[in-house]
Amino acid sequence: xQQLNQSPQSMFIQEGxxxxxxxxxSSIFNTWLWYKQDPGEGPVLLIALYKAGELTSNGRLTAQxxxxxxxSFLNISASIxxxxxxxxxxxxxxxxxxxxxxxxGTRLTINP
Amino acid sequence: xxxxxxxxRYLIKTRGQQVTLSCSPISGHRSxxxxxxxxxxxxxxxxxxxxxxxxxxxxxPGRFSGRQFSNSRSEMNVSTLELGxxxxxxxxxxxxxxxETQYFGPGTRLLVL
Numbered sequence: 522x523q524q525l526n527q528s529p530q531s532m533f534i535q536e537g538x539x540x541x542x543x544x545x546x547s548s549i550f551n552t553w554l555w556y557k558q559d560p561g562e563g564p565v566l567l568i569a570l571y572k573a574g575e576l577t578s579n580g581r582l583t584a585q586x587x588x589x590x591x592x593s594f595l596n597i598s599a600s601i602x603x604x605x606x607x608x609x610x611x612x613x614x615x616x617x618x619x620x621x622x623x624x625x626g627t628r629l630t631i632n633p
Numbered sequence: 634x635x636x637x638x639x640x641x642r643y644l645i646k647t648r649g650q651q652v653t654l655s656c657s658p659i660s661g662h663r664s665x666x667x668x669x670x671x672x673x674x675x676x677x678x679x680x681x682x683x684x685x686x687x688x689x690x691x692x693x694p695g696r697f698s699g700r701q702f703s704n705s706r707s708e709m710n711v712s713t714l715e716l717g718x719x720x721x722x723x724x725x726x727x728x729x730x731x732x733e734t735q736y737f738g739p740g741t742r743l744l745v746l
Contacts, residue, residue, distance in 0.1 A: 524675060554734055563637075563723050563737035564676075609676065613734075620666070620689050621725075621735060623676040 527610050527624025534600060535632050542608060542627045543594040550612035553586050553593040554621070558607045567608075568595070597629075605631050635660065637726050637738035645744045651712040654741045658705050658726030665707040666735060667699060670721040679722075682707050683729065711743075719745045 527544045534540060544553070552571055556564035568579050570586035570593060577584055583596045593612075597604055610624040638657045646652050658665050667679040678691040682701035699709040705726075711718055721742050725735035 552734070556737070561721075561740075561742070563639075563725075563740045566734060566736060569734045611676075620678045620681060620691070621668070621676075622678070625675050 525610055525612055525622055525624040527627055529627060530625065531628040531630070533630045533632065536600060536602060538600055540597040540600055540604070540629060541594060542610075543592060544610035544612075544624045545592045546612055546622075547591070548612070548614075548622075549590040550614055550622075551590075552613040553584070554611040554613060555582075555584050555593070555595045556609045556611060558609060558626075560606075564609055600629075600631055602631055602633060605629055637724055637736055639722075639724050639738040639741050641741060642739065643742045643744075645746065646714050647746050648714055648716060650714050651710060652714060652743060653708055653710045654722055654724075654743075656707045656709075656724030656726075656738060658707070658724075659728075659736060662726035662728045662736075663705050664727045664729045664735075665701055665705065666725045666727075667707070667709050668723040668725065669693070670723060670740070671719075676723070679709065714745045716745050719743060 525544045525546045555567045558564045568584040573590045574588045575586040581598045607626045607628050609626050611621040640655045664683045666681040670676045681689045685701045696712045701707045721740040723740045724738045727735045
């Protein structure tokens with residue numbers, strides 16, 4: 522099925538470091554979403570972006586909706602152990618369908 | 634406000650059996666979507682229901698079906714289970730009032746033996 526190109530696939534960092542991940546698509550989306558998933562649980566919404574060029578923060582997290590509407594990035598500043606998990610980007614189109622298209626995920630591991 | 638709930642959380646079935654999973658959306662949410670998550674394929678969209686009608690469907694065989702009730706609760710059914718149906722099945726709800734985002738439940742982990 523269709524997927525977004527998310528990179529990197531995995532990251533191994535030291536606690537306190539900043540993290541950056543991004544997603545690109547050949548398709549335009551109306552909304553970009555970033556989720557975090559812990560093992561055995563469902564994805565939890567971190568940030569939602571609704572307009573091209575929009576830059577939104579949620580605590581130590583910052584995400585931007587690319588101006589072309591085909592990409593988005595997520596930054597995590599000053600990482601802490603609870604940031605460990607898998608981060609997914611998702612693109613959403615409107616117009617009668619609520620279908621989300623997901624990236625492959627970025628697995629974040631933090632060395633204390 | 635309570636989140637999306639899914640039952641059961643874990644399920645073990647054998648090939649050829651059928652299974653029904655249940656999802657209760659966030660109160661007031663009328664749209665329910667289902668996703669399958671596997672290590673190989675990632676998160677894949679199954680279908681979406683709104684006001685008891687299926688509005689969109691992903692690329693899954695007809696063995697995968699669903700329905701939505703008048704109280705917005707939804708069920709999905711998989712018939713004639715195959716080993717490859719082992720996955721985490723996730724339900725997400727949204728209210729559809731303008732620019733809406735989807736909120737996920739914890740999922741049902743299905744293992745087919």
